[in-house]
Amino acid sequence: MTRSPNGSLAALVSASGASHKRLAHRVNQLAAGAGRPTSYTHTSVSNWLAGMIPRQPVPALLAQALGERLGRAVDVAEIGMAPSHPDDAGGLEFSRDPADAAAQAANFWRNMHRRSYLRRAFVVSAFALPVTRWLIHPAAAAPTHAGGQRVGQKELDELWEQAEQARQWDARYGGANWRTGQVVDCLTNRAAPLLAGRATQSVSNGLHSAAAELSRLAGWAAFDAGDHALAQEHFVQALSLARAGDNAELGAYVLATMALQTMRRGYPTEAIDMAQGAYERSGRDASPRVRAFTQLIEARANARTGDERAAARALARCERLLDAARETESPTYIAYFGPARMASDAVEIYRDLGKPQVAASWDAQATMPAGHTRAVGLRLSVTATAHLQAGDLDQGLAVGRRSVDILAGVSSDRAREYVSDVDTALAPWAREPRVREWRDHAHRQLRGGLNG
Structure with missing residues (x-):
């Protein structure tokens, strides 16, 4: 059967300015980093442009290589190599409509085991769209469901208890420990069904928030374990769920955590922008302790750029906010700070x-x-x-x-x-x-x- 040329891929290769040889070399580098060594050449790129689709995870690596050149996230659908199964969509989706947040997150959790996360590289541009959409509307409650199991405060409390247990495991044993890995099981088998149930608006908001914190913890564990692409996807879902829970405070905390990962992966200026956005957009909706955390991350990122004055200013704001936090109540998820x-x-x-x-x-x-x-x-x-x-x-x-x-x-x-x-x-x-x-x-x- 004759293959059709891949016009979508051709357009992106042209826009990137990368030669076929350079693009093949970068795919080989990414594949080696993922534990899947390859030996593609400029001829391989020509074959892909002619319509051939390489085996997984090469399409994702090719999209990543092009995204690096273009300075933005590129997915496999955009390069004309969309997965045959619709559930293969990753966790970087952040819908404009908060009503989609729970379904998108559940789909991601459910299909994680079918996807390859072998040490894929961190792509800073993957955060651009989710962060932008959160900054526009940091809190927008998802509507409640008319059907499904009845969910109340008891089930909500159970999710928060699971999150607290996961925080303790992570602090003591590290993100790569099997105990911390149980967070994803909780998200898939407990949080997802509860999010699909019937609840009051207050409980629904709480369920989205608890699931957001669990997803943030899953991302933090992946980050700590060195699985940076997986961490990014968990963080994006956490940010989306926090917004759908009408919880700008938790969203600011998630965004600051994303900024910390961004800084640690070598992008301090982008991390500064993210931390400042978390601080400014949370405003009165966030406790002094959460806002202090955003300032700490801003200080750390400024230090990485060598800007001592900016780092000292942000650290001083952090200190003042922590002083104020003594007189106010803070969420349990940041009690350690x-x-x-x-x-x-x-x-x-x-x-x-x-x-x-x-x-x-x-x-x-x-x-x-x-x-x-x-x-x-x-x-x-x-x-x-x-x-x-x-x-x-x-x-x-x-x-x-x-x-x-x-x-x-x-x-x-x-x-x-x-x-x-x-x-x-x-x-x-x-x-x-x-x-x-x-x-x-x-x-x-x-x-x-x-x-x-």
Whole structure:
């Protein structure tokens, strides 16, 4: 059977300005990163333009490569390689109509197991449409259903209890731990049916909000485990559900979390925009504690750009808002965020700014409660790198070793990244026997070795 040329793909390749050779090379890079090595050439691209459709997950990787060139998200339907099954649509959908939020999210959760998420890369442009639509209408309640099972406060409370349990698991065991992975089961088998049930408007809003927080937690776990594309999709669904729950406060928290991922993936200026948007659009609808969190993320992103003044201003706003939070009630999902957590992040802010002495002054205030195993280990990694910035090898090694020993009990790709930062900071002393001993110890404790 004669294939028809793929005009949609041809138009995007032309608009991207990429040569066939360069495009094939980028697809090979993405495939290798996904654990699926390929050896495509310019001839392969010509075949795709002629109508041939490569096996999964190559269409998604091709769309990603074109999206990187075009500076926006591109899906497989746009390149003329739409999946044969309509349920293969990903989790980046963010409908204008809040009534669609629950169905879109349920479809995503239900079909996750059928899709490949083998370490696909983070694509910052994938956040553009969802963030824009949320900024236009951060709160717009989805209408209630006339049919389905009756859902009340009891079922809503159960979802919030599941979210609280998931937060505790994540803090203690890390995002890659099997316990944290049960969040998706809860979304698929419990939250989705409840969202399709009959409820009052108040309970319906609450169900959307609880599902949004569970989806945010699933995204956070995926981010912590290094599954960045999957994390993005969970975050987009969380943002959509929060809006459909008429909950601008939770939406601001989700958006700030998305900004944190964006910053960590190397896009600090975009993260600043997202954090500022979360702060400005939540306004009076958000508690001081949630707004403080948006300012903390803005401060961290500014530090990554080297803008000390902007970072200090945002951190000062965060501190003032946390002071105000003592007099007001805050949502349970952000109860962990207080002065000690702010101080812990301030250590990283000033480490990133190359101010190890200032970082050390914040470190003295950064005591975290029991159970926050990963947070303690990450802070110690940052503190170790600050000591090394200051030229203090003894303290850098001592604190770095404590960090390794704590993080050895956490299943977290992010933890490995932080320990790798310590390893990189030790480069000037690479010939020292005790540095080699530290590195050997880190590799043994972390089993899979260091990232980087």
